[in-house]
Amino acid sequence: MGHGGYRMNPAHPVPIIRADGRGPADLRPVSLLPDYTRQAEGAVLAAFGDTKVICTASVENEVPKWMVERSPGAGWITAEYAMLPGSTRPRKPRERQKTDGRSVEIQRLIGRALRAVVDRSLLGERQIVIDCDVIQADGGTRTAAITGGYVALRLALDQLLASGAIARDPVRAGVAAVSVGLVNHAVLLDLSYEEDARAEIDATVVMTSEGRLVEVHAAGEGATFPRADLDRLLALADAGIRRLTAAQEACLLARRGSHSAGAPPLQS
Numbered sequence: 502m503g504h505g506g507y508r509m510n511p512a513h514p515v516p517i518i519r520a521d522g523r524g525p526a527d528l529r530p531v532s533l534l535p536d537y538t539r540q541a542e543g544a545v546l547a548a549f550g551d552t553k554v555i556c557t558a559s560v561e562n563e564v565p566k567w568m569v570e571r572s573p574g575a576g577w578i579t580a581e582y583a584m585l586p587g588s589t590r591p592r593k594p595r596e597r598q599k600t601d602g603r604s605v606e607i608q609r610l611i612g613r614a615l616r617a618v619v620d621r622s623l624l625g626e627r628q629i630v631i632d633c634d635v636i637q638a639d640g641g642t643r644t645a646a647i648t649g650g651y652v653a654l655r656l657a658l659d660q661l662l663a664s665g666a667i668a669r670d671p672v673r674a675g676v677a678a679v680s681v682g683l684v685n686h687a688v689l690l691d692l693s694y695e696e697d698a699r700a701e702i703d704a705t706v707v708m709t710s711e712g713r714l715v716e717v718h719a720a721g722e723g724a725t726f727p728r729a730d731l732d733r734l735l736a737l738a739d740a741g742i743r744r745l746t747a748a749q750e751a752c753l754l755a756r757r758g759s760h761s762a763g764a765p766p767l768q769s
Contacts, residue, residue: 517689520693525687528679528741531548531745533546533547533748536756541557541653542661543657545557545649549641550691551637552638553636553645556631556650558629558630560628561629563628564577564628575622575626577621578624579631580612580650582607582633583596583604584634588635588638607642608633611643611650614647614676615650615654617676619654619672622671625667633649641691644678647676648677648745651676652749652753655675677742679691679741680692680705681704683702683730688733689737690737690740701722702720705717706734
């Protein structure tokens with residue numbers, strides 16, 4: 502196994518060139534467009550290459566009933582995730598009666614990731630619902646949803662702070678996520694759908710802006726793998742998430758500046 506962008510064989514290092522021209526340690530082009538919709542307190546269109554997810558954060562001035570008894574005075578953050586019918590080929594049937602198992606798994610992951618970086622005792626008895634709707638899928642929808650969902654949440658919390666609804670900023674750190682994998686013996690960052698389908702190891706890594714792990718989901722596709730491979734994947738994910746954190750911060754800074762000046766929102 503190689504390092505530094507090379508797949509090693511016994512004789513020669515072989516440069517890895519991906520189908521879209523990226524190197525192994527490259528993210529897809531990342532775009533975070535704030536204020537993509539107008540009704541929710543926070544909204545962003547998150548794009549990782551051809552994967553595009555609309556993330557909104559809606560504030561509700563009540564919490565689930567179980568929260569009132571378990572944590573009086575505290576707030577809650579939850580998430581819902583869905584892939585729109587035209588986001589994939591073939592068309593994905595609309596979820597009308599029951600959310601499918603994959604969507605339930607992903608929305609729980611999004612909720613856990615965002616709650617990990619917020620002091621809910623400072624929210625008051627209100628719930629913030631993060632809705633993540635995939636309008637185009639090419640791998641990494643859950644990572645785009647977490648990364649964009651944080652920006653939407655941050656925008657909603659900025660509104661609550663500005664209005665005086667909450668007195669102190671409850672955010673402890675930012676949070677973002679990225680996929681990494683071992684594809685044809687090469688360690689790759691931010692997998693496309695085609696790469697994910699061929700991966701020998703596939704992992705999703707969620708990390709705070711301080712470099713602390715929130716969740717790591719890694720699985721061998723039909724085989725086991727050594728600890729050393731996981732360490733390489735985590736190192737690559739760390740580097741990628743630092744770049745995603747910078748994109749989040751640039752998006753929020755540009756939005757705050759343009760918002761105060763009355764200009765249209767900027768794309769990071």
